[in-house]
Amino acid sequence: MRSPIPVVLAGYGSVGRAFVSLLCEKSETLRSRYGLDLWLRAILKSDGGFISDSRNELESFRGRLGRGPAGARLWRPGLTLKLLLPTAKPGVLVECTSSDIRTGEPGLGHIRSALKAGWHVVTASKGPLVVDLNGLRQLARKKHLSLKYGAATAAALPTLDVGVYSLAGAEILSVEGILNGTTNYILTRMQHGAGYEEALREAREKGIAERNPTLDVEGWDTAVKLLLIANSVLGLNLTLRDIQVEGITRLPTRKAVAAREEGKALKLIGRISKSGLRYKAEVAPSILDRSHPLFGVDGASKGITFATDTMGTVTVTGGKSDPRGAAAALLKDIINIFAVSSN
Numbered sequence: 001m002r003s004p005i006p007v008v009l010a011g012y013g014s015v016g017r018a019f020v021s022l023l024c025e026k027s028e029t030l031r032s033r034y035g036l037d038l039w040l041r042a043i044l045k046s047d048g049g050f051i052s053d054s055r056n057e058l059e060s061f062r063g064r065l066g067r068g069p070a071g072a073r074l075w076r077p078g079l080t081l082k083l084l085l086p087t088a089k090p091g092v093l094v095e096c097t098s099s100d101i102r103t104g105e106p107g108l109g110h111i112r113s114a115l116k117a118g119w120h121v122v123t124a125s126k127g128p129l130v131v132d133l134n135g136l137r138q139l140a141r142k143k144h145l146s147l148k149y150g151a152a153t154a155a156a157l158p159t160l161d162v163g164v165y166s167l168a169g170a171e172i173l174s175v176e177g178i179l180n181g182t183t184n185y186i187l188t189r190m191q192h193g194a195g196y197e198e199a200l201r202e203a204r205e206k207g208i209a210e211r212n213p214t215l216d217v218e219g220w221d222t223a224v225k226l227l228l229i230a231n232s233v234l235g236l237n238l239t240l241r242d243i244q245v246e247g248i249t250r251l252p253t254r255k256a257v258a259a260r261e262e263g264k265a266l267k268l269i270g271r272i273s274k275s276g277l278r279y280k281a282e283v284a285p286s287i288l289d290r291s292h293p294l295f296g297v298d299g300a301s302k303g304i305t306f307a308t309d310t311m312g313t314v315t316v317t318g319g320k321s322d323p324r325g326a327a328a329a330l331l332k333d334i335i336n337i338f339a340v341s342s343n
C-alpha cells in the first residue's frame with residue numbers, strides 16, 4: 001500500500017457531494033484492488049471550505065457535510081485553494097466548481113494554481129478546458145503531472161479513453177456523438193408526439209435537465225464536448241468559433257414524428273468529419289437511418305462512434321450522465337493516474 005494521497009475537492013454541489021459519497025463507498029475497493037488510499041483533506045465552496053487533519057473525517061459525512069454543529073467545527077470562512085496549497089503535501093485536486101465557458105473561472109485559476117504547486121488534477125468542469133486546454137496540458141507536461149478530464153467529456157461515457165487509448169495508431173476519419181442527455185431525452189419524447197416545451201418540462205421534472213438548460217438545448221454543451229474530443233483525440237486546435245452550432249429549440253414536433261414514422265431517428269449530433277486534409281466540426285439536428293450505430297440511443301442516454309482506417313467503426317453507448325456518473329468518472333481518472341501508471 002502506498003502512502004495516503006491527499007485529495008482536495010473544489011466545489012461541493014451535486015457532483016462534489018456524489019464524489020464524496022463514492023469515496024466512502026469505494027474506499028475498500030480502492031485499497032484492496034488498486035492499493036490506493038485517498039485522503040480527503042479539504043472541501044472548498046465559494047465562500048470558504050471544510051478542512052480536517054483527521055483521516056476519514058470529511059468522508060464520514062457521506063456528501064452531507066453542512067454548517068450544522070458538526071460541520072461548523074470544520075468550516076473555515078474565506079478558505080481558498082490558493083491559501084490551502086502552500087500548506088499541504090501535494091496530491092490530487094478534484095475540480096467540480098460551476099463552469100463558465102467564457103472566462104473558465106473559477107476552475108481555470110484552481111487548475112493552474114494546483115499544477116504549479118505540484119498537484120495532479122481531475123476535472124468535471126468544462127470551462128477551464130474550453131478557455132485554455134493547450135496551456136493547461138503544457139503546464140501539466142512541464143511539471144510531469146496528470147490533467148484528466150473524462151468527467152467533462154460526457155461523464156461516465158468513455159469518449160476520451162476510447163479515442164486516445166483504444167484507438168491509438170488508427171487514423172480517425174470521423175467522430176459522431178450524441179453527447180447531451182437533455183437534448184436526446186427531449187428529441188426522443190418529441191418523436192412520440194410531445195411538444196418541445198412539454199418534453200423540456202418533463203426532463204426538468206425527472207432531474208435530467210438543469211434549471212437553466214440554455215447551453216444544452218442551444219447545442220453549446222455538445223459543442224464544448226466535441227471541441228475537447230477533437231483537440232484531445234485528433235490533436236486539432238479548434239476553438240468554439242470553429243464549430244457550426246445549431247440547437248433544437250426551433251425544431252417542430254412534426255419533423256421528429258415524421259422521422260420516426262419513416263423508420264428513422266432525429267438526434268442532436270456533434271460531428272467531426274475529414275474532407276481532404278481538413279476537419280470540419282458541427283453540431284446539428286440530424287436524421288439517422290436505422291443502420292446508423294447511434295440510431296437506438298434513446299432517452300437521456302449518450303453515445304459516440306469513431307470511424308477509423310484500421311480498426312473499423314468503434315461505437316460506445318450508455319454511461320450514466322448524472323452527478324453520480326460524473327463522480328465515478330472523476331474517480332476512474334484518479335485511479336488511472338495513480339494505480340495504472342504504477343503497473
Ligand SMILES: NC(=O)c1ccc[n+]([C@@H]2O[C@H](COP(=O)([O-])OP(=O)(O)OC[C@H]3O[C@@H](n4cnc5c(N)ncnc54)[C@H](OP(=O)(O)O)[C@@H]3O)[C@@H](O)[C@H]2O)c1
Nearest residue numbers: 011012013014015045046097098099106124125322323326
Ligand atoms: N451535474 C452533472 O451531472 C455534471 C456532469 C458532468 C460535468 N458537470 C460539471 O461539473 C461541475 C459541477 O457541477 P454541479 O452540478 O455539481 O454544479 P453545482 O451543483 O452548481 O455546484 C457547483 C459548486 O461550485 C462551488 N463554487 C462556485 N465557485 C466556487 C469557488 N470560487 N471556489 C470553490 N467552490 C466554488 C459552489 O459553491 P457554493 O456551494 O458555495 O455555491 C458549488 O458548491 C460543473 O462545471 C458542471 O458543468 C456536471
